[in-house]
Amino acid sequence: MGRAVPELPDVEGYRRVLAEHAVGRRVRQVRVTDSGVLHGVSPAGLDRALRDRRFTEPARHGKWLLAHTDGPTLLLHFGMTGSLHWAEEDQPVHRHDRVLVRTDGGELRYRDMRKLQGLRLAHTDDEVDRVLAELGPDAAAVDVDEFVDRLAARRRAAVKAVLTDQAVVAGLGNLLADEILWRAGVHPATGTGALDRARLGRLHREMRAVLARAVPAGRVPDRPGWLTGRRDDPTGACPRCGGPLARTRLAGRTTVWCPVCQPE
């Protein structure tokens, strides 16, 4: 665990860490071992804001985790390498544990090797909204009509780039986008304008299906029959047709697809 790049299902898993362990607990102390992960707040300010506050039901939007309390809200983003762990205080601290939130019954640990994103603090609902302002609807919640409308509005762009654009729908990363496109039989470089409503609807259906399986697992599973898991094998074969997979760089990311199942 903690290996995969965090996408919506992973962050949902971290939300469950909060929901199962932190809700109802009172913050005793916040320790920051690397202030490079804090944005807009100092280590002392974070401790001051959260100390004696009680965690309430957490939420998630896209790849953002919202750790609500009976005071301010801590917003966490996991970048490429972040994770969230619940530990007993005497458990050894990992070298990449950057923020430790000690409560009256265990410790919440924000771990991140590369500090590409990090933590923000919001004192009001308005401040929370401001952080999330540029995001589209959550990928696990958006209905088919809105999904189709939002993709269709970006008709000239490659569908892979649109799916991973957090302003269109929030939560999909590189692995999920490739998995969804592969399942839907859509070539990743296709302009969304070239996709009719039926194809866009198919993308929505596959997105929901992939998320329905990945969210309970807390990750994009690399089980047989999924594209994920074959993608790191240079001689990987398509789980559907057995043919060789293709790989290229699209929108700045490694993109894997099947030339047979996903024709141009």
Next chain:
DNA sequence: GACGGTGTTGAGTC
């Protein structure tokens, strides 16, 4: 020891 690859996000350029 240097370098390229890894992929999220935002800034900047064409």
Next chain:
DNA sequence: TGACTCAACACCGT
């Protein structure tokens, strides 16, 4: 408008 590069960062394999 979209495609592109770079920079942030740390680690790994070559």
